[in-house]
Amino acid sequence: MKVLIAGCGDLGTETGLRLLRDGHDVVGLRRRAERLPSGFERLAGDLGDALPPLPHDVDAVVFAAAPGQRSVSAYRRVYHDGLAGVLDGLQRAGASPQRVLFVSSTAVYGVDDGSWVDETTPTRPNSDTGRVLVEAEQLLFEAPLPGTVFRLAGIYGPGRTRLLDQVRAGEAVAPQPPVHTNRIHRDDAAEAIVHLLTRVADPAEVYLGVDEAPVDRGEVVRWLADQLGVPPPPEGAHQRSRGGDKRCRNDRLLATGFAFAYPTYREGYAAVLRGEGVRHP
Numbered sequence: 001m002k003v004l005i006a007g008c009g010d011l012g013t014e015t016g017l018r019l020l021r022d023g024h025d026v027v028g029l030r031r032r033a034e035r036l037p038s039g040f041e042r043l044a045g046d047l048g049d050a051l052p053p054l055p056h057d058v059d060a061v062v063f064a065a066a067p068g069q070r071s072v073s074a075y076r077r078v079y080h081d082g083l084a085g086v087l088d089g090l091q092r093a094g095a096s097p098q099r100v101l102f103v104s105s106t107a108v109y110g111v112d113d114g115s116w117v118d119e120t121t122p123t124r125p126n127s128d129t130g131r132v133l134v135e136a137e138q139l140l141f142e143a144p145l146p147g148t149v150f151r152l153a154g155i156y157g158p159g160r161t162r163l164l165d166q167v168r169a170g171e172a173v174a175p176q177p178p179v180h181t182n183r184i185h186r187d188d189a190a191e192a193i194v195h196l197l198t199r200v201a202d203p204a205e206v207y208l209g210v211d212e213a214p215v216d217r218g219e220v221v222r223w224l225a226d227q228l229g230v231p232p233p234p235e236g237a238h239q240r241s242r243g244g245d246k247r248c249r250n251d252r253l254l255a256t257g258f259a260f261a262y263p264t265y266r267e268g269y270a271a272v273l274r275g276e277g278v279r280h281p
């Protein structure tokens with residue numbers, strides 16, 4: 001299978017490396033294509049501008065770009081206009097991939113009362129950037145190609161040490177009242193993309209990409225403090241985070257036969273603390 005990964009950064013590169021390991025061909029598209037590892041076919045291009053010609057013989061496409069800043073205009077340029085450009089480029093190339101997988105986010109759900117969320121929950125984002133993601137998803141649903149939207153929870157993993165650094169520095173707070181956090185290790189997110197593209201015969205339109213344990217954020221920071229041997233973070237008022245307060249279900253992904261290497265934050269952060277893996281530039 002030949003897979004085009006558009007916006008090939010940390011997650012895209014890890015996905016590509018796994019596809020290469022499984023014997024597939026990978027084309028990585030990004031502005032700084034020289035950063036892609038050997039084995040990738042490199043395609044330099046800006047998703048917000050006219051793209052270089054896309055390969056005509058791609059069997060699948062992964063869109064995994066992330067804008068450098070959290071502004072509506074940056075989101076629109078990368079997610080909406082970028083996806084539109086890729087879909088248009090595929091059509092102009094005469095390509096007919098079996099699947100286009102768009103990496104989205106659980107930010108499309110505006111849920112903030114701690115209730116459960118799954119693929120059937122209506123998307124009512126409570127941020128302007130979340131609304132752009134919904135528009136981009138819609139673009140894919142309306143495209144004449146088989147599309148899958150993969151809504152990821154907060155990615156953590158090698159080199160993503162913000163929460164660890166906060167705990168280590170004594171700057172983390174255990175929110176009171178408690179707030180849920182939903183997470184996925186970078187490697188599980190990458191492996192799930194490979195799984196959906198290459199092992200699932202007829203993937204659904206939407207999957208949530210989240211591990212098996214929505215968890216009280218306070219529990220996570222207390223556990224991390226214990227692992228790091230620093231005092232437990234104090235309780236404190238929660239600063240509203242982008243994640244809102246929800247609990248994401250992964251039943252649909254599990255039903256495809258996917259197995260998590262890091263089912264909860266404990267296994268995942270233990271691997272991060274052991275220094276396993278690298279963040280791809």
Ligand SMILES: NC(=O)c1ccc[n+]([C@@H]2O[C@H](COP(=O)([O-])OP(=O)(O)OC[C@H]3O[C@@H](n4cnc5c(N)ncnc54)[C@H](OP(=O)(O)O)[C@@H]3O)[C@@H](O)[C@H]2O)c1
Binds near residue numbers: 006045104155
């Ligand atoms: N971080 C999270 O917690 C989280 C949560 C939910 C969903 N996600 C989603 O996960 C996906 C992957 O995230 P990641 O962590 O792998 O991000 P990342 O490491 O920042 O990679 C994103 C890549 O997009 C490329 N890119 C950005 N603007 C571009 C443009 N105009 N044209 C071409 N390429 C462009 C960048 O490469 P160049 O600079 O070389 O162009 C970058 O390598 C994204 O879709 C993100 O929305 C992330």
